[in-house]
Amino acid sequence: MEMLEMAAAGAKVLMPRCVEYAHRHGVDVHVRSSFTDRPGTLVSHSSEGDSMEGSCITGVAHLRSVAQITVCGLSADPSATTSLFEVLAEGGIPIDMVQRSRSAAGHTMAFTVPASDGPRATDLLKQRRENSGDEHVSCDLTVSQVSLVGVGIGAGRTSIVARLCRTLTEAGIDIGPIAASELRISLLCPAGRLDEAVRALHRDFGLDGATEGTVEAGAIR
Known part of the structure; x- marks a missing residue:
């Protein structure tokens, strides 16, 4: 599952659909270079010998080309949120990093595409807005997404989030949602x-070594 998450988060080694099919049918995937005889990386369905107590960070992935869409003034009526996502679904537009907030100006929904x-x-x-009150829609094309991937990484591991933020802050990189x-x-x-963010995270989390990797239960080692 970790390799699937990395592929979806922007890792270019394997296509997400390839990893999804392999995971679904319990098939191991051996990723090797066509230019050398190095052993490459094994993406294994088996988790035998994997320790939940060990390091949970297994990779850094990124998406260079993303857009952050923000809808301000969204009605508090749940049907407004439903309508918003129905429009995107009908348009075949995938979304990620959905966040909702509330202020004196009303509800705000932000997400990436x-x-x-x-x-x-x-x-x-904006076309939908004509029937949805006083909404303001904006699109920010000046951002990129960087991700840390690993089993249990987001399950109450506040220290990892803090370390992630500190690493980027010390590098002088602004942190978004x-x-x-x-x-x-x-x-x-x-x-x-x-690129600076990716390099800084690789260094700080000890992922910048040049050793061959093995993947157990979808985790790059």
Whole structure:
């Protein structure tokens, strides 16, 4: 599952659908270079010998081209949120990093979409706005997404989030919205600082070694 999460979060080694099928049918995937005889990486369905007490960080992934869509002034009526996501679903636009907040100005919904879908998502939501009150829709194409991936990484591991933030702050990189799941912690950062963010996280979490990797239960070792 970790390799699937990494592929979905932007790792270019394997296509998400490839990993999904392998996981579904219990098939091991051996990733090797066509240029060398090095052993490469084994993505294994088996978790035998895996320790839940060990290091849970198994990789850093990134998405360079994302758009952050923000809808301000959203009605508190649950049907408004339902309508918003129905419009995106009908348009075939995938979403990630969904966050909802409330202020004196009303409810705000923010989420990310692939950058190529940003303008179209904005247009669809603005068309919907005509029947949804005083909403304001904006699209930010100046951000990228970087993620830490690992089993149990988001399950109450506040220290990992704190270390992630400290690493980027010490590198002078602005931190945007943060989202966490059982397998991934993702945040947005300025697109122009993405490469620095990835390098800093690799260094700080000890993932910048040049050793061959093995993957057990979808985890890169």
